[in-house]
Amino acid sequence: MARIVGRAWKFGDDVNTDVIIPARYLYTSDSRVLAAHCLELADPEFARRVRPGDVVVAGKNFGCGSSREHAVRAIQACGVAAVVARSFARIFFRNAVNLGLLVLESEEAARLVRSGEVIEIDEEEGLLYLSSGHRLVVRFPAGAAADVQKAGGLVEYVRQRLLKRGGCRRPPCIEGEAGP
Amino acid sequence: MPRAMTAVEKILAAHAGRKQVEPGETVWARVDWCLANDITAPLAIEQMQAMGCERVFDPERIILVPDHFLPAKDVASARQAQVLREFARKQGIRHYYEVGRMGIEHALLPELGILQPGQLLVGADSHTCTCGALGVFATGVGSTDLACAMALGELWFRVPATVKVEFTGRLAPWVGAKDLALFLVSRLGTDGANQLALEFGGEVVADLPLDGRLTLCNMVVEAGATAGLVPAGGWRSSPGAQLEAWLRWDVSQLEPQVARPYSPADVVAVHEVAGTPVDQVVIGSCTNGRYLDLVAAAEILGGRKVHPRVRLIVIPATQRVYRRALEEGLIQVFVEAGAAVSTPTCGPCLGGHMGVLAEGEVCLATTNRNFRGRMGHPDSRVYLANPAVAAATAVAGHIAHPEEVVGSGPHRGPGVEVRR
Numbered sequence: 001m002a003r004i005v006g007r008a009w010k011f012g013d014d015v016n017t018d019v020i021i022p023a024r025y026l027y028t029s030d031s032r033v034l035a036a037h038c039l040e041l042a043d044p045e046f047a048r049r050v051r052p053g054d055v056v057v058a059g060k061n062f063g064c065g066s067s068r069e070h071a072v073r074a075i076q077a078c079g080v081a082a083v084v085a086r087s088f089a090r091i092f093f094r095n096a097v098n099l100g101l102l103v104l105e106s107e108e109a110a111r112l113v114r115s116g117e118v119i120e121i122d123e124e125e126g127l128l129y130l131s132s133g134h135r136l137v138v139r140f141p142a143g144a145a146a147d148v149q150k151a152g153g154l155v156e157y158v159r160q161r162l163l164k165r166g167g168c169r170r171p172p173c174i175e176g177e178a179g180p
Numbered sequence: 181m182p183r184a185m186t187a188v189e190k191i192l193a194a195h196a197g198r199k200q201v202e203p204g205e206t207v208w209a210r211v212d213w214c215l216a217n218d219i220t221a222p223l224a225i226e227q228m229q230a231m232g233c234e235r236v237f238d239p240e241r242i243i244l245v246p247d248h249f250l251p252a253k254d255v256a257s258a259r260q261a262q263v264l265r266e267f268a269r270k271q272g273i274r275h276y277y278e279v280g281r282m283g284i285e286h287a288l289l290p291e292l293g294i295l296q297p298g299q300l301l302v303g304a305d306s307h308t309c310t311c312g313a314l315g316v317f318a319t320g321v322g323s324t325d326l327a328c329a330m331a332l333g334e335l336w337f338r339v340p341a342t343v344k345v346e347f348t349g350r351l352a353p354w355v356g357a358k359d360l361a362l363f364l365v366s367r368l369g370t371d372g373a374n375q376l377a378l379e380f381g382g383e384v385v386a387d388l389p390l391d392g393r394l395t396l397c398n399m400v401v402e403a404g405a406t407a408g409l410v411p412a413g414g415w416r417s418s419p420g421a422q423l424e425a426w427l428r429w430d431v432s433q434l435e436p437q438v439a440r441p442y443s444p445a446d447v448v449a450v451h452e453v454a455g456t457p458v459d460q461v462v463i464g465s466c467t468n469g470r471y472l473d474l475v476a477a478a479e480i481l482g483g484r485k486v487h488p489r490v491r492l493i494v495i496p497a498t499q500r501v502y503r504r505a506l507e508e509g510l511i512q513v514f515v516e517a518g519a520a521v522s523t524p525t526c527g528p529c530l531g532g533h534m535g536v537l538a539e540g541e542v543c544l545a546t547t548n549r550n551f552r553g554r555m556g557h558p559d560s561r562v563y564l565a566n567p568a569v570a571a572a573t574a575v576a577g578h579i580a581h582p583e584e585v586v587g588s589g590p591h592r593g594p595g596v597e598v599r600r
Binding site for chain 2: 014016018019022023024026027028029041060061064065066067068069070072087089090091094095098099142143144145148153154155157158159161162163
């Protein structure tokens with residue numbers, strides 16, 4: 001998908017993973033449960049009203065806190081097309097890249113985007129268009145992260161690597177061969 | 181001539197099979213250890229299968245610890261633990277630690293004696309950074325990252341620039357590693373160390389017992405750091421290695437620190453919040469559930485009672501800590517004071533079980549995060565402090581400096597080594 005058009009949901013700085021998906025829901029990786037509680041501590045209406053293709057726009061250090069991948073999965077389960085933030089916490093950023101959630105950095109988006117407005121992201125141009133006419137540059141993941149993203153996520157990336165070298169390094173296990 | 185590297189750069193270069201690495205570049209590096217728990221491992225196992233991999237790269241290098249919702253708090257968490265257990269059995273993973281023999285993963289790992297300075301540990305848990313205290317490059321990752329590491333024995337890393345953090349002077353009584361950690365997080369902010377490694381030094385760090393160094397490295401992720409490191413063995417920064425910054429603080433005047441709701445970076449000296457009534461006190465977690473933490477708490481609780489309005493929950497971080505506390509009479513001190521003592525678990529720290537908060541309740545905990553809703557209801561409030569402040573608070577019924585409870589006479593204090 002080269003173009004994303006969706007409504008913007010605005011959040012502040014330091015949106016942490018306990019806010020994105022509280023630990024009490026981590027007993028499951030069921031996407032319906034995760035979607036139903038996504039960001040409920042920051043905006044109780046979000047999970048109910050968000051629509052596929054919408055975009056989360058936030059300030060600095062989005063996704064700080066725990067390493068739980070459920071945070072990315074919860075946002076994906078809501079159908080969110082991209083998260084645009086001033087900066088991302090390191091592990092959240094890895095998880096997003098690995099799972100194929102588009103994460104984009106923009107200095108200005110959090111300040112200029114109005115909540116609820118329809119924004120447009122052109123992936124090829126690397127630009128974010130606001131309804132006010134503003135045009136903002138967004139930064140995409142680079143280096144190894146870009147390779148992983150290009151492959152469609154880390155699962156696909158590793159699958160390809162394993163296929164190239166002819167499968168897992170060790171032979172399949174014989175049931176009951178060893179154990180603690 | 182090759183450029184001088186920091187300790188973290190040397191470890192990453194060695195594992196990437198390179199002569200040198202530069203901060204900011206991404207490299208694929210070999211991992212020595214993969215760690216996961218009952219929340220993150222089931223996802224990692226699922227992802228490993230999706231990668232088309234049936235066998236882990238080396239079963240001797242995988243460590244699985246069911247610590248978050250264990251002993252199982254409900255059917256769903258029992259199922260997650262079951263997935264972990266079956267995987268360990270099927271893959272022949274020796275480093276699987278069952279309820280009754282386990283501990284909170286980051287407290288258990290140092291006890292196992294298997295980590296060596298200069299090694300690389302990835303864990304699907306943000307507090308994996310704890311073991312940087314052993315001279316290991318230890319960093320938290322997600323479940324899919326861990327799946328990749330378990331499948332290939334390799335993972336991609338962005339090389340962090342290094343910030344040297346030195347604490348000098350002499351810590352006051354009742355001030356310890358937790359206070360240094362809270363102070364540091366407050367100075368750096370919640371993202372001040374994002375994509376950076378913090379390398380600790382200075383005489384205060386050198387004098388910290390291992391338990392304290394683990395506490396210090398544990399909380400670097402609260403400032404966003406990739407890793408914390410207390411250099412050890414031959415893995416040290418070369419003279420002339422380029423640093424992002426060199427921070428030095430004389431901490432002789434540092435008071436016990438307290439983080440206020442809802443951020444571990446919103447930190448004040450204890451006197452600024454003293455008197456705040458609390459409903460619950462938790463002593464435990466990967467941050468402060470080790471032996472010396474319990475010693476500090478017992479010093480205050482010995483011969484005293486928990487305030488009638490307060491619930492005190494004490495959770496030794498590992499079975500070994502539990503046993504030692506039992507043998508040395510610490511558990512008896514806690515029980516006689518009116519505390520609930522639990523088997524090791526992460527439990528209340530992340531609002532899982534064993535002390536979840538109701539609406540409007542206030543807790544002071546020795547844990548690491550106090551985000552909104554972290555320990556239970558979104559409108560509950562958590563303060564973070566060291567174990568001595570926690571014990572004093574449990575006795576006083578409100579946030580208290582330990583001296584308010586025990587007076588200011590001579591005592592050992594929590595920051596001082598006890599002979600092991």
